[in-house]
Amino acid sequence: MNYLLKNGMILTENGEMQKSDIRIKSGKIYEVGTHLENHGEKEISADSYLVTPGFLDLHIHLREPGGEHKETIDTGTLAAAKGGFTTVAPMPNTKPVPDTPEQMEWLHKRIKETAHVRVLPYASITMNQAGDELTDFAGLKRAGAFAFTDDGVGVQTASVMHEAMKRAAAQDMAIVAHCEDNSLIYGGAYHEGEFTKKHGISGIPSICESVQIARDVLLAESTNCHYHVCHISTKESVRVVREAKKAGIKVTAEVTPHHLLLCDEDIPSLDTNYKMNPPLRGKADQKALIEGLLDGTIDFIATDHAPHAAEEKAKGYASAPFGIVGLETAFPLLYTNFVEKGIFTLKQLVDWLTIKPAESFKLPYGTLKIGASADIILLDLQNEKTIDPAQFLSKGKNTPFTNWNCKGWPVATFVDGELKWSDGGAFE
Ligand SMILES: NC(=O)N[C@@H](CC(=O)O)C(=O)O
Numbered sequence: 001m002n003y004l005l006k007n008g009m010i011l012t013e014n015g016e017m018q019k020s021d022i023r024i025k026s027g028k029i030y031e032v033g034t035h036l037e038n039h040g041e042k043e044i045s046a047d048s049y050l051v052t053p054g055f056l057d058l059h060i061h062l063r064e065p066g067g068e069h070k071e072t073i074d075t076g077t078l079a080a081a082k083g084g085f086t087t088v089a090p091m092p093n094t095k096p097v098p099d100t101p102e103q104m105e106w107l108h109k110r111i112k113e114t115a116h117v118r119v120l121p122y123a124s125i126t127m128n129q130a131g132d133e134l135t136d137f138a139g140l141k142r143a144g145a146f147a148f149t150d151d152g153v154g155v156q157t158a159s160v161m162h163e164a165m166k167r168a169a170a171q172d173m174a175i176v177a178h179c180e181d182n183s184l185i186y187g188g189a190y191h192e193g194e195f196t197k198k199h200g201i202s203g204i205p206s207i208c209e210s211v212q213i214a215r216d217v218l219l220a221e222s223t224n225c226h227y228h229v230c231h232i233s234t235k236e237s238v239r240v241v242r243e244a245k246k247a248g249i250k251v252t253a254e255v256t257p258h259h260l261l262l263c264d265e266d267i268p269s270l271d272t273n274y275k276m277n278p279p280l281r282g283k284a285d286q287k288a289l290i291e292g293l294l295d296g297t298i299d300f301i302a303t304d305h306a307p308h309a310a311e312e313k314a315k316g317y318a319s320a321p322f323g324i325v326g327l328e329t330a331f332p333l334l335y336t337n338f339v340e341k342g343i344f345t346l347k348q349l350v351d352w353l354t355i356k357p358a359e360s361f362k363l364p365y366g367t368l369k370i371g372a373s374a375d376i377i378l379l380d381l382q383n384e385k386t387i388d389p390a391q392f393l394s395k396g397k398n399t400p401f402t403n404w405n406c407k408g409w410p411v412a413t414f415v416d417g418e419l420k421w422s423d424g425g426a427f428e
């Protein structure tokens, strides 16, 4: 079906709002302008909405195969559509791990059958993410891998990472890294700092992340590989990435909404909805992440949507799994707490969720340019609602943001010109 979106607000290059119509034809953005005449399209009044490119989330966990009780490609991508995300990249810490071309082909088949938005799956760097034997990078690329990562665990050995970067560079593919040096961690569920001191428990030190990033940017320099840092969380890590960029190293970095919104001082108790990896760091780290985003050291925002079953999260702080969900609350939380408070501009926030991740990975999405895939969302910046996990389409209800009041809720999501989700209201 072709659509004519009438009178929506779009953001211009310089961040101003402009009333515009958008004609969607054959899955593409065909025309953007004012007073466009209807040529037989289904007309949708976008009058009271902000219209932006669909968001990209290049760090999520879909749990399929092997963890279908936590999430599936079906439920996770429906949650993505509800959150305004039209392209997502799921991590390979599934059972089995997509570490062979055959497994990658199977994954693409499942995506084709069940996904509601565009899915770009990662392959692992090492077989079974065990950190030893490298996967078949060329074969995995041919089978449709988006990039390589062992997310969930850091690559512990420098020589393995070095060889991985050489091979990734030869394939013009990125190495995407969960940075964590296990030799510097002695258990722990929360950041080693004020919170763990108060509770007399061991913590996860900042140094385990920044040390590995420092190692890896030097490996990236020596191999000319595109190296991407997942969920950056400490002030030292931000400094290392800033210096690496200054030195001309091909490094990019992402930050999650929760690391921007919270620090360890905000954790009320040994609550597992505040347990994620990397952990919520100190106040100075949170400040450095915001500054890093604003000065371009950090390239974009990704949710690290990590759904877990309620029984698993109820196991107590020491044994509950790390991770919180993020797809359905990211934009409203960031809009309400940063844009409405004047810390980010609306244009900055939208760019960090659209064109910035797209450009970092040379993807043709995240834009309303003529000829682009019609990945478009409508956002309601006025209506205020309270976050209620019972309303999530994700199977995961594990969030620390229950009862937060937010504006900026998506109301409709188009992927390749098809309406994949709407809140009902204006579109029934
Ligand atoms: N980010 C998280 O807290 N959890 C991730 C894996 C991980 O990165 O540890 C998960 O898969 O649940």
Ligand SMILES: [Zn+2]
Binding pocket: 151, 152, 153, 178, 230, 231, 277, 278
């Ligand atoms: Zn991770």
